[in-house]
Amino acid sequence: DTEVTQTPKHLVMGMTNKKSLKCEQHMGHRAMYWYKQKAKKPPELMFVYSYEKLSINESVPSRFSPECPNSSLLNLHLHALQPEDSALYLCASSQRWGESSTYEQYFGPGTRLTVT
Amino acid sequence: GENVEQHPSTLSVQEGDSAVIKCTYSDSASNYFPWYKQELGKRPQLIIDIRSNVGEKKDQRIAVTLNKTAKHFSLHITETQPEDSAVYFCAARSSIGQKVTFGTGTKLQVIP
Numbered sequence: 001d002t003e004v005t006q007t008p009k010h011l012v013m014g015m016t017n018k019k020s021l022k023c024e025q026h027m028g029h030r031a032m033y034w035y036k037q038k039a040k041k042p043p044e045l046m047f048v049y050s051y052e053k054l055s056i057n058e059s060v061p062s063r064f065s066p067e068c069p070n071s072s073l074l075n076l077h078l079h080a081l082q083p084e085d086s087a088l089y090l091c092a093s094s095q096r097w098g099e100s101s102t103y104e105q106y107f108g109p110g111t112r113l114t115v116t
Numbered sequence: 117g118e119n120v121e122q123h124p125s126t127l128s129v130q131e132g133d134s135a136v137i138k139c140t141y142s143d144s145a146s147n148y149f150p151w152y153k154q155e156l157g158k159r160p161q162l163i164i165d166i167r168s169n170v171g172e173k174k175d176q177r178i179a180v181t182l183n184k185t186a187k188h189f190s191l192h193i194t195e196t197q198p199e200d201s202a203v204y205f206c207a208a209r210s211s212i213g214q215k216v217t218f219g220t221g222t223k224l225q226v227i228p
Contacts, residue, residue, distance in 0.1 A: 042205050042218035043160065056215065090159065098214050103148045105216065107159040 003027075004108035006091050012114045015081060021111045023074040023091030031097035032074040033105065034066060035090040043090055043107075049074060050097035081115045088112055118143040120208050122219030129196050130227050137222045139206035140188045148209040149182060149189050150216070155202045163204075164191070196226045 004025045013019050023032065031050050035043035048056035049068040057066075063085075065077040074091055091108040119142040129135050141149075147168035152160035166173045166180045166189065173180050177196075182189040193200055206219040 040221070042221055044218075045215055048215075103209055103216075104150070104162055104165065107152075107161070109159045 004091055004093055004106050006089075006108040006111050008111055009109065010112045010114075012116060013078065013081065014116055015083075017081075018077070018079045020078065021076040021089055021091075021113075023076075023108055024072055025093045025106070025108075026072055027093065027095075027106070028071075029093035029095050029106075030071060031094045032068060033092040033094075034074070034076055035092060035107075037088040037090055037110070039087075047076075048097060055097055078113075081113075083115050086113055086115045118146060118208055118210050118215070118217040120206060120217050120219040122206050122222060124222060125220065126223045126225070128225045128227060131196060131198060133196055135191075135193045135196055135200070135224055135226075137191045137204055137206065137224075138188060139190070139208075139219050140186075141208040141217075142187065143208065143210045143212075144187065145210045145212045146208040147211045149180070150207050150209075151180060151191050152205045152207065152218075153202045154205065154221075160205060193224075196224075198226050198228050200224060201226045 007022045034046040037043045046060045047066045052068045063080050067075040088110045090110045092105040094105045122139045150165040153163045154160045164178050166182050177194045179192040203221045203223050205221050207216045209216045
């Protein structure tokens with residue numbers, strides 16, 4: 001299995017809602033990432049998990065809360081979002097984080113989030 | 117931190133012609149340079165990458181060149197086909213910060 005999967009594909013939520021995005025991979029990768037991508041822009045790194053521990057938080061607002069319950073799963077919990085948070089949220093994984101031979105990142109299909 | 121510039125922002129070529137996309141980076145510690153293709157509504161897909169100890173890499177119609185001294189790298193697509201139409205992102209990964217920084221993207225249109 002060489003795929004990263006994400007659910008849901010689309011999500012519409014109000015500013016007072018709580019929702020979660022899910023990401024899964026079964027490639028044995030020990031590094032997982034969340035990116036945010038606005039229309040016509042490159043992906044922006046949000047979080048990096050390495051061996052289920054948070055390694056990088058790119059000064060993301062606390063209304064985004066990541067969680068890595070095991071080596072195959074990555075969640076992003078959303079609460080009290082703003083309309084400007086509407087974007088495509090991409091999950092990615094790579095074999096390792098910080099090791100020279102294992103850089104390749106594989107992206108999931110993304111969750112298209114709309115905040116109303 | 118790393119800054120990656122990418123040009124052009126849009127590129128139109130006739131089918132069968134070549135396309136070249138250029139990127140520059142700022143961090144001399146960057147040692148890995150992937151290229152991603154993203155079709156409309158789809159995920160970014162790695163199409164080719166190059167490490168700092170290599171000057172050129174080729175995979176069928178796609179090639180990437182790297183000039184470490186000048187801190188620039190380029191994607192070359194030969195014999196373009198309509199299915200090559202997409203947004204292409206270059207990226208650079210620093211050996212120190214270890215993050216991947218993306219360029220701003222090039223929208224390639226191949227005209228049949």
